[in-house]
Amino acid sequence: xxxxxxxxxxxxxxxxxxxxxxxxxxxxxxxxxxxxxxxxxxxxxxxxxxxxxxxxxxxxxxxxxxxxxxxxxxxxxxxxxxxxxxxxxxxxxxxxxxxxxxxxxxxxxxxxxxxxxxxxxxxxxxxxxxxxxxxxxxxxxxxxxxxxxxxxxxxxxxxxxxxxxxxxxxxxxxxx
Amino acid sequence: xxxxxxxxxxxxxxxxxxxxxxxxxxxxxxxxxxxxxxxxxxxxxxxxxxxxxxxxxxxxxxxxxxxxxxxxxxxxxxxxxxxxxxxxxxxxxxxxxxxxxxxxxxxxxxxxxxxxxxxxxxxxxxxxxxxxxxxxxxxxxxxxxxxxxxx
Numbered sequence: 501x502x503x504x505x506x507x508x509x510x511x512x513x514x515x516x517x518x519x520x521x522x523x524x525x526x527x528x529x530x531x532x533x534x535x536x537x538x539x540x541x542x543x544x545x546x547x548x549x550x551x552x553x554x555x556x557x558x559x560x561x562x563x564x565x566x567x568x569x570x571x572x573x574x575x576x577x578x579x580x581x582x583x584x585x586x587x588x589x590x591x592x593x594x595x596x597x598x599x600x601x602x603x604x605x606x607x608x609x610x611x612x613x614x615x616x617x618x619x620x621x622x623x624x625x626x627x628x629x630x631x632x633x634x635x636x637x638x639x640x641x642x643x644x645x646x647x648x649x650x651x652x653x654x655x656x657x658x659x660x661x662x663x664x665x666x667x668x669x670x671x672x673x674x675x676x
Numbered sequence: 677x678x679x680x681x682x683x684x685x686x687x688x689x690x691x692x693x694x695x696x697x698x699x700x701x702x703x704x705x706x707x708x709x710x711x712x713x714x715x716x717x718x719x720x721x722x723x724x725x726x727x728x729x730x731x732x733x734x735x736x737x738x739x740x741x742x743x744x745x746x747x748x749x750x751x752x753x754x755x756x757x758x759x760x761x762x763x764x765x766x767x768x769x770x771x772x773x774x775x776x777x778x779x780x781x782x783x784x785x786x787x788x789x790x791x792x793x794x795x796x797x798x799x800x801x802x803x804x805x806x807x808x809x810x811x812x813x814x815x816x817x818x819x820x821x822x823x824x825x826x827x
Contacts, residue, residue, distance in 0.1 A: 548716035549718065549721070551716075552708070552716055552717055553718075553721045553724070556721055556724040556728065559728060560724055560727065560728060560809055560813075563728075563731060563813070564812070564813055564816055567813075567816060568816050629791055629794060630782025630784075630792060631713040631790065631791030631792075631794045632713065632715075632785055632786045632790070633716065633718075635716070635718070636713045636791070637713070639718070640713075640718075640793075640797045640798065641776075641778055644766065645776065647797075647801070648762065648766060651759060651762055651801065651804060654804070654808055655755070655759050655808065657808075658755060658812055661816070662811060662812075662815050665815035665816060
Protein backbone atom coordinates (compact mmCIF):
# COMPACT_ATOMS: atom_id res chain seq x y z
CA UNK A 501 0.00 0.00 0.00
CA UNK A 502 2.79 2.44 0.89
CA UNK A 503 4.11 2.45 -2.69
CA UNK A 504 0.65 3.48 -3.91
CA UNK A 505 0.67 6.51 -1.59
CA UNK A 506 4.17 7.47 -2.75
CA UNK A 507 3.08 7.24 -6.40
CA UNK A 508 -0.10 9.22 -5.74
CA UNK A 509 1.89 11.94 -3.96
CA UNK A 510 4.23 12.05 -6.97
CA UNK A 511 1.22 12.41 -9.30
CA UNK A 512 -0.20 15.27 -7.21
CA UNK A 513 3.18 17.02 -7.27
CA UNK A 514 3.32 16.49 -11.05
CA UNK A 515 -0.16 17.94 -11.54
CA UNK A 516 0.62 20.99 -9.38
CA UNK A 517 3.93 21.48 -11.23
CA UNK A 518 2.10 21.33 -14.57
CA UNK A 519 -0.24 24.09 -13.45
CA UNK A 520 2.45 26.32 -11.98
CA UNK A 521 5.17 25.83 -14.62
CA UNK A 522 5.80 28.90 -16.79
CA UNK A 523 7.46 26.93 -19.60
CA UNK A 524 4.90 25.03 -21.72
CA UNK A 525 7.28 22.15 -22.56
CA UNK A 526 8.06 21.59 -18.87
CA UNK A 527 4.33 21.65 -18.10
CA UNK A 528 3.67 18.96 -20.74
CA UNK A 529 6.42 16.77 -19.25
CA UNK A 530 4.92 17.26 -15.78
CA UNK A 531 1.55 16.10 -17.17
CA UNK A 532 3.37 13.03 -18.48
CA UNK A 533 4.51 12.25 -14.92
CA UNK A 534 0.85 12.04 -13.86
CA UNK A 535 -0.07 9.59 -16.62
CA UNK A 536 2.99 7.36 -16.19
CA UNK A 537 2.47 7.26 -12.40
CA UNK A 538 -1.13 6.16 -13.03
CA UNK A 539 0.15 3.42 -15.35
CA UNK A 540 2.48 2.08 -12.63
CA UNK A 541 -0.37 2.19 -10.11
CA UNK A 542 -2.52 0.06 -12.46
CA UNK A 543 0.40 -2.37 -12.76
CA UNK A 544 0.75 -2.60 -8.96
CA UNK A 545 -3.00 -3.22 -8.67
CA UNK A 546 -2.53 -6.21 -11.04
CA UNK A 547 -4.36 -4.74 -14.03
CA UNK A 548 -1.79 -5.17 -16.83
CA UNK A 549 -4.31 -4.61 -19.65
CA UNK A 550 -5.29 -1.16 -18.49
CA UNK A 551 -1.68 -0.34 -17.49
CA UNK A 552 -0.49 -1.09 -21.03
CA UNK A 553 -3.28 0.99 -22.57
CA UNK A 554 -2.66 3.90 -20.17
CA UNK A 555 1.10 3.78 -20.89
CA UNK A 556 0.80 3.92 -24.70
CA UNK A 557 -2.04 6.47 -24.69
CA UNK A 558 -0.01 8.69 -22.35
CA UNK A 559 2.99 8.49 -24.70
CA UNK A 560 0.81 9.47 -27.69
CA UNK A 561 -0.74 12.33 -25.72
CA UNK A 562 2.66 13.68 -24.63
CA UNK A 563 4.05 13.42 -28.20
CA UNK A 564 1.06 15.28 -29.65
CA UNK A 565 1.15 17.92 -26.88
CA UNK A 566 4.89 18.49 -27.36
CA UNK A 567 4.47 18.80 -31.14
CA UNK A 568 1.56 21.18 -30.66
CA UNK A 569 3.16 23.42 -28.01
CA UNK A 570 6.82 23.44 -29.04
CA UNK A 571 6.66 26.57 -31.19
CA UNK A 572 3.90 28.36 -29.30
CA UNK A 573 4.84 31.48 -27.42
CA UNK A 574 4.23 31.27 -23.71
CA UNK A 575 1.03 33.30 -23.45
CA UNK A 576 0.69 32.91 -19.70
CA UNK A 577 0.70 36.33 -18.11
CA UNK A 578 0.74 37.10 -14.42
CA UNK A 579 -2.65 38.66 -13.83
CA UNK A 580 -1.83 39.95 -10.38
CA UNK A 581 -3.23 38.62 -7.13
CA UNK A 582 -7.00 38.20 -7.15
CA UNK A 583 -8.24 37.70 -3.58
CA UNK A 584 -11.87 37.02 -4.55
CA UNK A 585 -10.84 34.41 -7.16
CA UNK A 586 -8.51 32.69 -4.72
CA UNK A 587 -11.23 32.60 -2.06
CA UNK A 588 -13.79 31.14 -4.49
CA UNK A 589 -11.24 28.60 -5.70
CA UNK A 590 -10.49 27.49 -2.14
CA UNK A 591 -14.23 27.22 -1.42
CA UNK A 592 -14.86 25.07 -4.49
CA UNK A 593 -11.87 22.88 -3.66
CA UNK A 594 -13.16 22.36 -0.11
CA UNK A 595 -16.66 21.57 -1.43
CA UNK A 596 -15.24 19.02 -3.90
CA UNK A 597 -13.19 17.32 -1.16
CA UNK A 598 -16.25 17.19 1.13
CA UNK A 599 -18.52 15.70 -1.57
CA UNK A 600 -15.74 13.25 -2.47
CA UNK A 601 -15.41 12.07 1.14
CA UNK A 602 -19.20 11.60 1.44
CA UNK A 603 -19.41 9.77 -1.91
CA UNK A 604 -16.44 7.46 -1.31
CA UNK A 605 -17.75 6.43 2.13
CA UNK A 606 -20.80 4.89 0.44
CA UNK A 607 -18.62 2.79 -1.92
CA UNK A 608 -17.44 -0.72 -1.01
CA UNK A 609 -14.08 -0.76 0.80
CA UNK A 610 -10.88 -0.73 -1.28
CA UNK A 611 -10.00 -4.25 -2.40
CA UNK A 612 -13.42 -5.70 -1.52
CA UNK A 613 -15.64 -5.32 -4.60
CA UNK A 614 -19.30 -6.31 -4.60
CA UNK A 615 -18.74 -9.31 -6.92
CA UNK A 616 -22.32 -9.63 -8.12
CA UNK A 617 -22.03 -9.89 -11.90
CA UNK A 618 -18.19 -10.12 -11.77
CA UNK A 619 -18.44 -13.51 -10.03
CA UNK A 620 -20.41 -14.85 -12.98
CA UNK A 621 -17.83 -13.45 -15.42
CA UNK A 622 -14.96 -14.99 -13.43
CA UNK A 623 -16.58 -18.40 -13.27
CA UNK A 624 -18.01 -18.68 -16.78
CA UNK A 625 -15.90 -16.54 -19.13
CA UNK A 626 -13.57 -19.34 -20.27
CA UNK A 627 -16.40 -21.76 -21.08
CA UNK A 628 -18.71 -19.04 -22.48
CA UNK A 629 -16.27 -17.35 -24.86
CA UNK A 630 -13.17 -19.54 -25.16
CA UNK A 631 -10.88 -16.54 -24.62
CA UNK A 632 -8.07 -17.01 -22.08
CA UNK A 633 -7.81 -13.28 -21.31
CA UNK A 634 -10.85 -12.50 -19.22
CA UNK A 635 -10.56 -8.76 -19.94
CA UNK A 636 -10.88 -9.40 -23.68
CA UNK A 637 -13.79 -11.76 -22.98
CA UNK A 638 -15.61 -9.06 -21.03
CA UNK A 639 -14.99 -6.03 -23.25
CA UNK A 640 -15.53 -7.84 -26.58
CA UNK A 641 -18.21 -10.38 -25.66
CA UNK A 642 -20.24 -9.70 -22.49
CA UNK A 643 -19.95 -5.92 -22.68
CA UNK A 644 -19.37 -5.44 -26.41
CA UNK A 645 -22.05 -2.74 -26.51
CA UNK A 646 -19.86 -0.62 -24.21
CA UNK A 647 -16.90 -1.14 -26.52
CA UNK A 648 -19.04 -0.10 -29.50
CA UNK A 649 -19.96 3.08 -27.64
CA UNK A 650 -16.31 3.72 -26.81
CA UNK A 651 -15.37 3.19 -30.47
CA UNK A 652 -18.11 5.65 -31.46
CA UNK A 653 -16.74 8.25 -29.03
CA UNK A 654 -13.25 7.87 -30.49
CA UNK A 655 -14.61 8.02 -34.05
CA UNK A 656 -16.52 11.22 -33.26
CA UNK A 657 -13.44 12.76 -31.64
CA UNK A 658 -11.25 11.94 -34.66
CA UNK A 659 -13.85 13.31 -37.09
CA UNK A 660 -14.06 16.47 -34.98
CA UNK A 661 -10.29 16.99 -34.92
CA UNK A 662 -9.98 16.35 -38.67
CA UNK A 663 -12.80 18.83 -39.33
CA UNK A 664 -11.41 21.60 -37.14
CA UNK A 665 -7.79 21.10 -38.24
CA UNK A 666 -8.47 20.66 -41.97
CA UNK A 667 -6.47 22.62 -44.54
CA UNK A 668 -8.92 22.47 -47.43
CA UNK A 669 -11.96 24.73 -47.31
CA UNK A 670 -10.59 27.12 -44.70
CA UNK A 671 -11.12 30.70 -45.81
CA UNK A 672 -8.00 32.85 -45.91
CA UNK A 673 -8.01 35.89 -43.66
CA UNK A 674 -8.33 39.26 -45.39
CA UNK A 675 -5.55 40.16 -47.80
CA UNK A 676 -3.13 37.30 -47.03
CA UNK B 677 15.62 21.02 -32.79
CA UNK B 678 16.17 19.95 -36.37
CA UNK B 679 13.24 19.07 -38.55
CA UNK B 680 10.57 20.90 -36.61
CA UNK B 681 8.59 21.45 -39.81
CA UNK B 682 7.98 17.73 -40.09
CA UNK B 683 9.68 17.43 -43.49
CA UNK B 684 13.44 17.30 -42.98
CA UNK B 685 13.59 14.79 -40.12
CA UNK B 686 15.97 14.68 -37.20
CA UNK B 687 19.69 13.99 -36.79
CA UNK B 688 21.60 10.93 -38.00
CA UNK B 689 21.63 9.36 -34.51
CA UNK B 690 17.84 9.46 -34.24
CA UNK B 691 17.44 8.17 -37.81
CA UNK B 692 19.76 5.20 -37.21
CA UNK B 693 18.12 4.19 -33.94
CA UNK B 694 14.68 4.57 -35.53
CA UNK B 695 15.70 2.43 -38.50
CA UNK B 696 16.74 -0.33 -36.08
CA UNK B 697 13.75 -0.17 -33.72
CA UNK B 698 10.71 0.91 -35.72
CA UNK B 699 10.13 -2.54 -37.19
CA UNK B 700 10.31 -4.11 -33.73
CA UNK B 701 7.79 -1.58 -32.37
CA UNK B 702 5.43 -2.35 -35.26
CA UNK B 703 5.80 -6.12 -34.74
CA UNK B 704 5.20 -5.72 -30.99
CA UNK B 705 1.94 -3.90 -31.80
CA UNK B 706 0.88 -6.72 -34.13
CA UNK B 707 1.76 -9.27 -31.42
CA UNK B 708 -0.29 -7.37 -28.82
CA UNK B 709 -3.29 -7.32 -31.17
CA UNK B 710 -3.15 -10.96 -32.25
CA UNK B 711 -2.63 -12.21 -28.67
CA UNK B 712 -5.23 -9.86 -27.22
CA UNK B 713 -7.52 -12.75 -26.29
CA UNK B 714 -4.68 -14.71 -24.61
CA UNK B 715 -2.50 -12.18 -22.78
CA UNK B 716 -2.79 -8.56 -21.59
CA UNK B 717 -3.31 -6.14 -24.43
CA UNK B 718 -5.87 -6.11 -27.17
CA UNK B 719 -6.99 -4.05 -30.11
CA UNK B 720 -6.84 -0.65 -28.43
CA UNK B 721 -3.32 -0.91 -26.95
CA UNK B 722 -1.94 -2.69 -30.02
CA UNK B 723 -3.47 -0.14 -32.38
CA UNK B 724 -1.91 2.71 -30.42
CA UNK B 725 1.51 0.98 -30.53
CA UNK B 726 1.23 0.54 -34.32
CA UNK B 727 0.26 4.21 -34.66
CA UNK B 728 3.27 5.08 -32.46
CA UNK B 729 5.61 3.24 -34.84
CA UNK B 730 4.33 5.39 -37.72
CA UNK B 731 4.64 8.55 -35.59
CA UNK B 732 8.23 7.51 -34.80
CA UNK B 733 8.92 7.19 -38.53
CA UNK B 734 7.23 10.54 -39.23
CA UNK B 735 9.15 12.41 -36.53
CA UNK B 736 12.55 10.89 -37.32
CA UNK B 737 12.52 10.93 -41.13
CA UNK B 738 9.97 13.63 -41.89
CA UNK B 739 6.63 13.38 -43.62
CA UNK B 740 7.82 12.18 -47.04
CA UNK B 741 9.27 8.90 -45.79
CA UNK B 742 6.15 8.07 -43.76
CA UNK B 743 3.84 8.90 -46.65
CA UNK B 744 5.76 6.47 -48.89
CA UNK B 745 4.39 3.69 -46.68
CA UNK B 746 0.89 4.99 -46.03
CA UNK B 747 -0.93 7.83 -47.77
CA UNK B 748 -2.73 10.53 -45.82
CA UNK B 749 -6.10 9.73 -47.39
CA UNK B 750 -5.57 6.03 -46.68
CA UNK B 751 -5.28 6.83 -42.95
CA UNK B 752 -8.69 8.48 -42.73
CA UNK B 753 -10.21 5.80 -44.98
CA UNK B 754 -8.75 3.02 -42.77
CA UNK B 755 -10.35 4.58 -39.70
CA UNK B 756 -13.79 4.28 -41.25
CA UNK B 757 -12.98 0.78 -42.52
CA UNK B 758 -12.12 -0.30 -38.97
CA UNK B 759 -15.38 1.11 -37.61
CA UNK B 760 -17.40 -0.61 -40.36
CA UNK B 761 -15.55 -3.91 -39.74
CA UNK B 762 -16.36 -3.78 -36.01
CA UNK B 763 -20.02 -3.05 -36.78
CA UNK B 764 -20.00 -5.82 -39.38
CA UNK B 765 -18.75 -8.33 -36.79
CA UNK B 766 -21.50 -7.13 -34.47
CA UNK B 767 -24.13 -7.58 -37.20
CA UNK B 768 -22.78 -11.03 -38.13
CA UNK B 769 -23.77 -12.00 -34.60
CA UNK B 770 -27.31 -12.17 -35.94
CA UNK B 771 -26.26 -15.46 -37.57
CA UNK B 772 -26.12 -16.83 -34.02
CA UNK B 773 -29.27 -15.13 -32.84
CA UNK B 774 -28.46 -11.56 -31.82
CA UNK B 775 -26.41 -8.39 -32.04
CA UNK B 776 -22.80 -9.04 -30.87
CA UNK B 777 -23.40 -12.77 -30.36
CA UNK B 778 -20.20 -14.78 -30.68
CA UNK B 779 -20.97 -16.54 -33.94
CA UNK B 780 -17.69 -18.44 -34.44
CA UNK B 781 -16.70 -21.72 -32.72
CA UNK B 782 -14.78 -21.23 -29.48
CA UNK B 783 -11.77 -23.38 -30.25
CA UNK B 784 -9.33 -24.76 -27.70
CA UNK B 785 -8.56 -22.52 -24.71
CA UNK B 786 -5.10 -20.84 -24.85
CA UNK B 787 -4.59 -21.60 -28.55
CA UNK B 788 -4.03 -18.69 -30.97
CA UNK B 789 -7.27 -19.34 -32.86
CA UNK B 790 -9.82 -19.38 -30.08
CA UNK B 791 -12.42 -17.15 -28.54
CA UNK B 792 -14.67 -17.06 -31.60
CA UNK B 793 -15.07 -13.53 -32.96
CA UNK B 794 -12.96 -11.84 -30.23
CA UNK B 795 -9.67 -11.85 -32.22
CA UNK B 796 -11.52 -10.47 -35.26
CA UNK B 797 -12.99 -7.67 -33.13
CA UNK B 798 -9.49 -6.95 -31.80
CA UNK B 799 -8.15 -6.59 -35.36
CA UNK B 800 -11.03 -4.28 -36.36
CA UNK B 801 -10.49 -2.09 -33.27
CA UNK B 802 -6.74 -2.05 -33.93
CA UNK B 803 -7.30 -0.70 -37.48
CA UNK B 804 -9.78 1.87 -36.19
CA UNK B 805 -7.75 3.12 -33.23
CA UNK B 806 -4.37 3.07 -34.97
CA UNK B 807 -5.58 4.92 -38.07
CA UNK B 808 -7.65 7.33 -35.97
CA UNK B 809 -4.81 8.36 -33.66
CA UNK B 810 -2.31 8.64 -36.52
CA UNK B 811 -4.86 10.77 -38.40
CA UNK B 812 -5.20 13.08 -35.38
CA UNK B 813 -1.41 13.31 -35.14
CA UNK B 814 -1.11 14.17 -38.85
CA UNK B 815 -3.88 16.77 -38.58
CA UNK B 816 -2.23 18.51 -35.63
CA UNK B 817 1.26 18.44 -37.19
CA UNK B 818 0.17 19.64 -40.65
CA UNK B 819 -2.08 22.32 -39.15
CA UNK B 820 0.91 23.69 -37.27
CA UNK B 821 2.90 23.61 -40.51
CA UNK B 822 0.32 25.64 -42.40
CA UNK B 823 0.23 28.14 -39.55
CA UNK B 824 3.99 28.65 -39.89
CA UNK B 825 3.72 29.17 -43.63
CA UNK B 826 1.13 31.88 -43.05
CA UNK B 827 3.43 33.89 -40.80
